[in-house]
Amino acid sequence: MKVIGTIIACLMVLSFATFLCDDVFAAGGKGNVKQMGKQMYIWHFEEGSGKETKDATAGLVGELVGDIKWVAGKTGNKALEFAGKVGAAQYVKVAHSDELDIDEQITMAAWVYPNSLPTGGQENKFTIMFKLTYYLQIEPGDGTEGHLAYYFYEAQPEQYYLSDATVKAKEWSHVALSWDGTKATYYVNGQKSNTVNHKGPGKVNTEAVQFGGENAACCPRFFQGRLDDVVIANYALSEGEITGLMKVVAVQPQSKLSITWGEIKQP
Template structure:
């Protein structure tokens, strides 16, 4: 789980821009004519909010490199499939930095100490050999890189600085608007025109941008503090749920504001309960009539996992003793999706369905379960660790009995158990059962050569041994 530490007052977060421009990834872009102000080679910062709708090779975000050998600065997607990373002056991140249909703030900084790249205010690693950036006569393009490498998605709040901005400076105002008079700001486009094909430079330096192709004006980035709106598009949808899971599993970088929005139930912890609540909001589920969790159980045998989750389960998180392999043939119920990160597996419903009973999942490799947590549509949950007691009830009835009796067992998860009978002196008489645990057993001692008297029935599991005294009246 993620615990939140809020360093600012939640209600002080300001709403940002109303518009952005959506580029089609085919021939849309904006250009700004060359000017000496824009020939940056030593210290500079490039910033933008982006909302990628697909990923393609070296798709441009901000670029001044459009002719052979011009070697201008570039901020774009990376060159390795599936192109879900970023590139800055030919240094690159790994893939999986970005997801589709999510807003991201990107800041690329060049200084005398090298280059740094920030996603949502957090620095990400860059590798490779940096470009030796030169002044040139190329225009700046927004949404396009050299050779027509076009970006598909929305772009908003483009800022170009002739200084190297610090991490603190980037985080201070990335979620708000600028005045245009900030020190070092040489071009600033807030995309709030909403009409025509002109992007006004709000610095007063008159580096006007012109839209080319047929890009569309659409909703822009709006940091308005709505719980669950993690991708800032002012709509609660499945993309918010996927982003919440990615942040929870550390598959995606989340800024301080997004961490607040992830905590949908406002308990200062991000976990699967927040995922369930967000999905119920998205689907408009009325959970007032639903029953809570009961008799959650699972059984692992080799690389198979059998789950019997009880009623109305909306999400399951399983932690393993070791890293779990991501199986491309991972079979899950219809209407559910899953995410894996290292030793954690999360499954959750996206259509309001509950997890089916006795469902079998195949896992790659041999892994052992450390703990399991389930959350239902009503917010109820159950949690169990490997080392805690699995058996919550062990009853024998009738007692005394004549010939036959029943054993009732309640357990969180299924495991291999043994039921044995001993005489009053502790001498082993008979093993009545050895196998996967279940709720009820029926035994008839007439089938065995056992005389009347006092006996002990012993239940032996992986974590404990329980004994019950019984009286056999033959």
């Protein structure tokens, strides 16, 4: 069982057993916190072989597309490595489900180890995760590359937003984007970077979620390097929760991962 891994059901219950939302947004996605309560999904990539990887909380299966390698991970034993070559698509494809049908709040997080940093134009972004509605990527540039890029269709103003903090090539970094429906905040290695105004709700669709690559016809953009412990939550994690997510090193396993924050062992 992986470290960060089994924490999941419960970053969700830090404050309430049942979460009631007072947002003014109309309910859209079936996976929103209003509909499902606080939910978090994490792919540890601990299988170590084969063409499938499974989320630790709801069992959402990801199909490995292309020649993705199983390699040493940041946490636990294994991670996935992507070559990031256009024309040789590599990504993990998680079929559309109600759980990932999110448009009011979201947290996206992962451990990333880019072999290099993207340069050039927008077509060269390194995609960490993508649903054709919500994105988390590493921004290309010429001397300014390494910023995180976030997008959520139809949330206003509708545009890409960049982090102030950057990640480095050939180093593990923990990255996260937490959006509460009005503001989106970036975190790199547990440290708050910057916050941008971004009002929801966003758009929902029935597309698959993909990790490590975006095979859209307009702009195939693929990650070059390793990914580990990819997280999607249907609510905005606080700074403390994101730090805990990054730093937790041991938990007591419980039936169906039904654990509480108080049961998590912190370093």
